[in-house]
Amino acid sequence: MLGWEYPPHISGGLGTACQGISIGLAKKNHQITFVVPHLFGSEDAPHMQMVGVISDSLEKDTVRPLQQQKSKRRTKSKKIIRKIKIKSLLSPYTNPTQYQMSYEAMLNCTGLKSTEVEEYLVDDTSKREDFIKRVSFQSYGKDIFLEVERYAQQVRAHFAEESFDIIHAHDWMTVPAAVLLSKVKNIPVVLHIHSLEQDRSGAHVNQQIAAIESYGMSYAQRVIAVSHYTKQIIQRNFTLAAEKIHVVHNGVYQGKVREHYKKPKDNKQRVLFLGRITMQKGPDYFVEAAAKILPHFPKVEFIIAGAGDMLPRLKARVQSLGIQKNFYFPGFLKGKQVERAYALADVYVMPSVSEPFGIAALEAIKFDTPVIVSKQSGVSEVLSHALKVDFWDTKKLADSIINALRYPELREDMLSMAREEVKRVHWDAAANSIDDVYKSL
């Protein structure tokens, strides 16, 4: 399984999803080697073998051969994680703001045509290097592409002699690696689409990434989309046979709630936005809705938790609307802080412009907070017990937030039904469906 991040070092939902999927598949007796660019040592993954393949110098000898690790597994602990010291140009997961900056900059790089990207993906080493050289001309942008290419090279280097049945790759970053290894080993690729370039960037799509996605999906024997919403986007924008695309909804693990939080009894009502502060997540619509609510309910507090390129602009907008007194920006939250934020809110709002899935909405429900989600999200396909709005309809969004705040009986009923519903949105169900996809190969 080729991934890009793993909890607790995550910048978004991808790592969490990979954790859920791999645990579910392990329960079904699949033996998984999960590959990421970097390991941090705090990953907790006793259900599989985890490998971090990148070292800055690209020297092979910094990584122990896999055989060695396998023997270790047999003799010693159940927990198999290799720690590799790295000096990377980019460590995207510890600081999401920085990651986001590089990412946004990368989106601006132009220069390669999609046909060239394809050549890069299908051809030999010399062209690959050429590709990297050319994208290297872009500031920042080189980092992510370089990382992607290094990852691909290292995956080939490490696993060319290993035996696998299936390459399960997650999102575009792992496409070059998947294609390379698949060609060397002649094994099928299942490409799991958690998010598309179009979701992340809307109108400003990076053509190189879109081309990698396109090639990856046409190369893969099976494509898994995390929602019908994403499947529709794939069908609209890529030429791909519908039968090849399988929808497998994400899940959540129950019983992960270790601490119970009580809502504060201070008569203050809190509305939470939690996610990357980027165009994709629609935080600006959240602010506009707040501006419509506050004249009628001046005491409501709006919390925008997260980091991202839109944050300064968002703060400026809040200032210019004169509603900064009602806003709180705690920044990027981690672990317990996230749980607390969900738990203390009266309602969680996910106004995403384009959300392939949106696990956060299910997480909020786990912490007893009812949710409002945009109709442009995958999670709205599995969650009937939520208020749903079009992301652009800020008046309806404002109305929904007001309704949720005004009527405690609405919150109670919605939440108690949603809790039951979320129990059925389980990673084991996702793993079953993925297992079916494997079997169809």
Added chain:
Amino acid sequence: MSSICFYFQVHQPYRLAPYSFFDIGSSKEYFDNEKNSLILKKVAEKCYLPTNRLLLKLIEKYSGDFKIAFSISGVALEQFKEYSPQVLDSFQELAETKCVEFLSETWAHSLASLYSEEEFLLEIKLHKALIETYFRQSPKIFRNTELIYSDTIGTLIAKAGFSSVLIEGCDDILGWRSPNFIYQHPENNLNLLLKNYKLSDDIAFRFSNRAWQHWPLQAEKYAGWLHELPKETQTVNLFMDYETFGEHQWEDTGIFNFLEKLPECIFHDKKYSFNTPSEIIQEYQPVARLSVARITSWADAERDITAWQGNNMQKSALDKIYSLEKRIFEKNEPEMVTSWRKLLTSDHFYYMSTKWFSDGDVHAYFSPYTSPYEAFTTYMNCVNDFEKRI
């Protein structure tokens, strides 16, 4: 001889227009006249007009031996008058045959029997006046909204002056007893006509179900089941929504052909006559007293009232609207009283039910909303505006 009692419920609510928080105080109209008119005309085309035509034809064909009963809610009658007078005409035509009995119910098809005795009695009076005006007969027999009933409600109905009431023949109430007999309230002289839910639902729900072992149901087969019943049987009460014909069961399921052929198949041997509830009460004596300790209805497998009063939203909305009763009558503005009554219609609360709303089962019931939550917020915003106007 035994009787067959066909009774049809005719009802259409005044559906609400989308109503947001920002509409409160804007004097926006609560009811979606356009939608209500559209739905009524559609149901008229698919159900009311063709079924009325067919029933008239059958009554004429059997020269008075084919009889039926209706109860038409006040809000449905008002909408017929407003949006589709020809439907009203066709019911009047049926009334003139003297083979059709019109029963009493609450004007708004409300849950007043559970919340306000005063309003309950007022609505019955209001509805009675409408029936007398349109159909020139005075209703003698009562049927409560969705057959909601209990001993307590029975006492209330007796107090309102009725000799008989239609109720659901629930298994847990009947025990070993059969629904095909007349029973009586434990304390009052109130006769109970019990719905034979098995035979009723064979038509109303299972008729078009291809997974059902008896599909496709033919009139001959159905009449055969009736003829198999013991000869002591007093009455087989077939109670159902009138919209069964053409709306719930579409024409292409063969439901109209079934209905057309059924009398002939039943008359085939001389065991049964078709009778109206009033005739049945005169014909047969109650066999025993029957106590209904819990609140029953004809809804769902549970035959209870959780479809209207099952969650917090429903309870809260019901409490809210009935809490305005005193103030609305003090205000004494007829138009506002009518608006308030239209807000009492049970359908508004039914739409808020979360019982079936999951697994994409949204379409298991008819709702103009995309979710029970939308039903609730629309309703509450209207009611909050209404309260401000009082």
